[in-house]
Amino acid sequence: MANRNWIPVRGAQGRHSRQAHADLPDGAFEREISKEGFFGPAAFIYHRHPPTGWVGFEGPLRPRAFDLNRLNEAAASPWSAPVVLHNAAVEIRFWALAAPMPSLARNADGDQLLFIHRGRGELFCDYGRLEVRAGDYLYLPRGTMWRLAPAEPMSILMIQATNTHFTLPDKGLLGGHALFDPALLDTPALDEAFRAQQEAPGEHRVEIKKRGQVSVVTYPYNPLDAVGWRGDLAPVRLNVADFRPVASHRYHLPPSVHTTFLSDRFVVCTFAPRPFETDPGALKVPFFHNNDDYDEVLFYHAGDFFSRDHIEAGMMTFHPSGFTHGPHPKALKNMLVQTKPATDEYAVMIDTRDPLEVGDAAQVVENPDYVNSWRPAP
Numbered sequence: 001m002a003n004r005n006w007i008p009v010r011g012a013q014g015r016h017s018r019q020a021h022a023d024l025p026d027g028a029f030e031r032e033i034s035k036e037g038f039f040g041p042a043a044f045i046y047h048r049h050p051p052t053g054w055v056g057f058e059g060p061l062r063p064r065a066f067d068l069n070r071l072n073e074a075a076a077s078p079w080s081a082p083v084v085l086h087n088a089a090v091e092i093r094f095w096a097l098a099a100p101m102p103s104l105a106r107n108a109d110g111d112q113l114l115f116i117h118r119g120r121g122e123l124f125c126d127y128g129r130l131e132v133r134a135g136d137y138l139y140l141p142r143g144t145m146w147r148l149a150p151a152e153p154m155s156i157l158m159i160q161a162t163n164t165h166f167t168l169p170d171k172g173l174l175g176g177h178a179l180f181d182p183a184l185l186d187t188p189a190l191d192e193a194f195r196a197q198q199e200a201p202g203e204h205r206v207e208i209k210k211r212g213q214v215s216v217v218t219y220p221y222n223p224l225d226a227v228g229w230r231g232d233l234a235p236v237r238l239n240v241a242d243f244r245p246v247a248s249h250r251y252h253l254p255p256s257v258h259t260t261f262l263s264d265r266f267v268v269c270t271f272a273p274r275p276f277e278t279d280p281g282a283l284k285v286p287f288f289h290n291n292d293d294y295d296e297v298l299f300y301h302a303g304d305f306f307s308r309d310h311i312e313a314g315m316m317t318f319h320p321s322g323f324t325h326g327p328h329p330k331a332l333k334n335m336l337v338q339t340k341p342a343t344d345e346y347a348v349m350i351d352t353r354d355p356l357e358v359g360d361a362a363q364v365v366e367n368p369d370y371v372n373s374w375r376p377a378p
Contacts, residue, residue, distance in 0.1 A: 006035070015046060016044065023281040032044055033289070037254075038254035038255075055375065063320075065311070067367060068315065071084075071094050071361060075095060076099070077101065082361030083359035084359050086359060087357060088354065089161070089263065091162055092158065097153070102205070105209075106207070110165075112139075112159070114156050115137055116132055116135065116138070116155075117299075120151050121150035125146035127188040128190040132148070135302075137237065139166055141233055159350065167262045168262065169260070180243050185238055200222050204219045205217070205219075206223065252285070255349055265352060267351050272345075273345065274343055280336070284338045291321055293353065294351040295351070295352045297318050297349065297356070298350075300347050301348060303343075308373075318358070320356075
């Protein structure tokens with residue numbers, strides 16, 4: 001983020017906390033309004049009622065939820081997988097793959113991130129072979145030629161950095177080995193299984209996506225025929241079980257602290273099990289906030305999603321920028337005291353700087369009642 005000369009304000013009125021997200025005035029609910037996600041100036045408003053206690057909500061700003069489990073028609077090509085959300089900087093698809101890909105794929109539109117939600121199998125690519133399983137992130141640099149061979153049916157969240165790259169976040173004072181050690185990033189191997197697949201007879205197709213259109217190149221041999229490679233660019237694998245989230249026992253940290261991959265106009269974050277805050281005055285649930293600069297997307301992978309009700313693995317929520325949101329009423333009951341020592345959820349968060357459009361396929365599997373899930377119980 002570029003340095004900005006923000007308009008200087010230092011003010012306070014009425015009953016308020018001296019520390020954000022802790023020691024709230026009795027009976028009050030805190031709402032954060034901030035710039036640049038959680039990195040710019042912020043104000044904290046203390047309300048008598050939960051800021052999400054609406055009884056009606058109409059218009060395109062409404063929060064939305066999609067049950068991606070229902071997008072279960074297997075597609076042989078990733079470029080046939082349905083688009084869930086998209087804008088000029090990112091494309092999010094959900095792909096059900098039941099059998100080995102009959103053709104190779106290559107994305108010329110940008111770097112690709114595959115998150116394996118379910119299943120296991122093998123990735124074959126220009127650089128060799130990798131075994132993959134549920135919970136794996138697979139980073140595929142733009143232009144990589146690849147195919148997946150499932151050992152069991154797979155469900156895959158696909159995130160494209162359109163016309164640009166994925167990088168790692170600057171971990172700052174935490175040091176380069178926080179969140180995950182780069183030594184955990186596995187690269188493909190030119191092993192015996194990779195060499196064996198080079199001998200597959202017949203013609204081999206490569207489906208290349210560029211500007212959203214697919215071109216097909218056919219070879220009389222298997223083009224995954226590398227005998228070696230060197231350099232500092234390659235696909236990598238990282239499993240969410242190896243992600244070690246930052247925790248604070250006295251302060252509820254914003255979700256951006258879990259940033260795992262960066263792109264130019266969006267970030268990808270990982271929610272993994274962590275201890276709840278133990279300070280008596282600290283919030284133990286996400287704080288109410290207006291994220292007026294980013295659309296927020298959350299894909300639920302596994303576990304018990306402590307801040308959401310009626311959400312299951314394989315579902316995705318979409319909160320447009322400008323929408324005030326926070327924990328559901330059931331979770332809000334545990335705002336200051338939790339019933340267990342730690343979270344046990346895994347989820348992938350995507351925050352985009354530009355507004356997202358909803359794909360046709362996502363609208364078919366939408367839960368239109370999601371907007372009412374914040375209503376207080378009668």
